Amino acid sequence: MNKSLEQLIQISKFDGQISSFGPQIKAQDDKLKQFTALANKLKADVEERYAAIEEAGSKKTKNNIHLDELKSKLDDVAKKMDSISTQKEAKALQLEEEIAREQISFTNEEIGRLDNIVELKESELVDLKVSLAEEEETVKALEDTIGTEITSLNTQRDEISQKREDILSNVDTKVLSFYQKIKRWAGDTAVVPVKKQACYGCFMKISDKTHSAVLKSNEIVACPHCGRVIYKETEAEAE
Numbered sequence: 001m002n003k004s005l006e007q008l009i010q011i012s013k014f015d016g017q018i019s020s021f022g023p024q025i026k027a028q029d030d031k032l033k034q035f036t037a038l039a040n041k042l043k044a045d046v047e048e049r050y051a052a053i054e055e056a057g058s059k060k061t062k063n064n065i066h067l068d069e070l071k072s073k074l075d076d077v078a079k080k081m082d083s084i085s086t087q088k089e090a091k092a093l094q095l096e097e098e099i100a101r102e103q104i105s106f107t108n109e110e111i112g113r114l115d116n117i118v119e120l121k122e123s124e125l126v127d128l129k130v131s132l133a134e135e136e137e138t139v140k141a142l143e144d145t146i147g148t149e150i151t152s153l154n155t156q157r158d159e160i161s162q163k164r165e166d167i168l169s170n171v172d173t174k175v176l177s178f179y180q181k182i183k184r185w186a187g188d189t190a191v192v193p194v195k196k197q198a199c200y201g202c203f204m205k206i207s208d209k210t211h212s213a214v215l216k217s218n219e220i221v222a223c224p225h226c227g228r229v230i231y232k233e234t235e236a237e238a239e
C-alpha cells in the first residue's frame, strides 16, 4: 500500500479515537455532577429545616413575652377590681379581663402551633441528615472511581496523541495539508473505506475505474462525489 495513504488511514483513525474521548470524559463528569447536585439539594433542605426551627423558636420567645405581659395585665385587673366604686368601672374592667383572656388563649394556641412546627421540622431533619450522609458517602466514592476513570481516559488519549504525532512527523507535508483540508469539513470521516464499491463517507457508488485504483492502493484516491480519501476496506473493517 502507498505509504502516505497508509499514514493518512492511521492518522484519521487516531483522530476519530481522540475525538471519542471528549464525550466519554464528559459522561463521567456529568454522572458525578448529578450525584453532587442531589447532595447539594439535601444540604439545602437541611439548612431550610434549621432555619425554620430557628424562626419558630424566636417567634415562640416573642409569644412567651407577650403571654407574660398578658398575665400581669390580668393581675392588674384583679387588683383594680378591689378598688372600683361604680358599675361602669366594673364593666370596663371585665371587658379588659375578657380581652386579655382571649389574647392569652390565642397566644397559647400560637405557641402550640409553633411547637408542632419545631417537632415536625426536627423529625424531618433526622431523616434528611441520614440521607445526606449516605449521599455524601456515595459522592465521595464516586469521586474516587470517576477520578481514576478520567485519569485512565486521559492517559489513553495521550498515548494515542503521541502515536499520532509520531506519524505526523513523517507524513509528506503536501499529503498532510490535503488531509487537513478535507478534515475541516469532514471531521473524523476524512478518510473512509470503500464498501460494496461505495464511498463509506457519502455512500455513493464509485466507478469501476476509481474502484480499481482503490483496490490497487498505489496512490491516494479521493471520492469523486464528496472528495474524501477512500481506501480498500480491510478484513477487520469488513467484519
Ligand SMILES: [Zn+2]
Pocket (backbone or CB within 6 Å): 199, 200, 201, 202, 203, 204, 223, 224, 225, 226, 227, 228
Ligand atoms: Zn464520497
